[in-house]
């Protein structure tokens with residue numbers, strides 16, 4: 001089947017067998033009788049995954065009138081890492097109609113702060129307030145417990161009209177001769193299985209990269225092979241006043257540390273470390289994490305009364321990107337397509353942004369199949385541009401040059417404000433920001449030239465670290 005011969009929009013499609021679908025969810029025993037599986041579930045769009053990207057796609061497509069089936073293998077509320085949102089998340093939440101609900105579960109985040117040590121040894125905290133960004137739409141964001149946030153979005157997808165089911169794993173997808181996915185097989189929590197017939201597939205399976213893995217599209221970034229250790233703690237000293245909600249991002253010799261204040265006096269604390277450093281660990285993961293955190297004086301000072309209140313997790317933090325974002329009848333969104341180092345807390349925003357754009361693309365492609373390829377390449381170009389903008393900064397974040405520039409930010413030509421806009425996620429639609437970020441890159445290059453010997457030593461250290469691997473993943477051991 002080619003795109004041109006796709007049937008017209010929803011009205012003419014066979015109806016979803018809602019009764020069968022309801023029986024699947026409500027009465028597992030009915031599934032054992034096999035009658036239910038025989039009736040495949042029909043939908044316009046199958047969304048794999050009930051994380052922020054999947055739910056954003058499901059809401060956006062259901063609102064446009066499409067019959068959306070969203071399948072999530074876990075049960076909400078489920079733990080997830082990635083708790084700090086960016087200001088540019090907020091317009092998306094507003095469009096999805098859930099901003100008030102997120103505000104109710106979130107901690108107000110006015111700024112990102114970066115503790116550093118000046119050349120004369122003086123400690124300093126460089127605070128970048130989001131309300132100083134260039135033309136900010138929102139001058140703040142929220143920190144959220146992901147189990148609450150993801151559950152809220154998943155529920156909103158159901159409210160928007162999507163058939164959102166949890167505890168259902170997508171096992172396989174079948175394509176027609178043109179590579180267009182037409183059918184999927186899914187398994188309920190009780191082990192029973194059913195077929196799904198769809199016209200479009202949105203892969204929002206996160207770092208499982210359902211399609212990326214099966215179509216062998218996933219490309220690891222050999223330059224970014226770090227891993228993260230983290231947990232939740234109580235009794236951590238917060239910043240004063242309104243800044244109590246800041247995210248703290250602190251570099252140290254072997255990587256960087258985050259401190260994210262959450263509700264109920266909880267602080268998410270983690271260290272992203274080079275694999276070379278992780279290989280030195282000769283104690284259990286908790287002791288290693290605590291020892292690492294204590295080596296950084298300002299972190300140690302805030303953690304004196306710390307009480308751990310969750311397991312310590314380790315996860316490979318490998319960056320990757322798939323070689324293709326979309327093809328006939330399918331697209332990937334969020335982490336399913338790409339994952340970059342989380343130092344600027346960009347993951348949830350990029351996931352939700354890509355899901356909104358994907359929903360527009362899918363809507364257009366289903367209505368006018370002849371435009372599918374053009375819509376996909378426009379979407380791909382745009383999202384890759386934003387990813388590149390973040391990546392350029394992220395991959396230089398721990399260099400001495402970037403440390404120098406962050407220690408002495410200059411707002412000449414509003415460059416510091418443009419950097420704050422980037423930290424807020426404003427990298428897609430604001431040419432004033434993009435122009436100034438180009439200028440920042442030039443300044444970076446000039447500084448790099450003047451600091452060449454030191455930069456060379458740092459580069460050599462990083463290069464040596466790349467050859468080491470990381471084992472001991474507690475979140476996704478089966479897919480390093």
Ligand SMILES: Cc1cc2nc3c(=O)[nH]c(=O)nc-3n(C[C@H](O)[C@H](O)[C@H](O)COP(=O)(O)OP(=O)(O)OC[C@H]3O[C@@H](n4cnc5c(N)ncnc54)[C@H](O)[C@@H]3O)c2cc1C
Nearest residue numbers: 049051052053073082084170206228334335342345347348
């Ligand atoms: C150490 C670390 C720190 C981070 N910190 C931040 C941060 O502070 N801020 C930020 O914005 N981002 C952060 N991130 C990134 C963030 O976690 C992700 O970018 C974000 O969760 C991506 O959302 P998603 O919806 O694409 O994927 P996910 O949130 O991973 O959701 C994917 C869902 O798909 C489901 N699924 C997978 N396979 C199947 C299947 N076959 N069938 C059915 N369901 C399936 C999974 O169960 C999962 O619920 C961090 C990441 C790491 C590793």
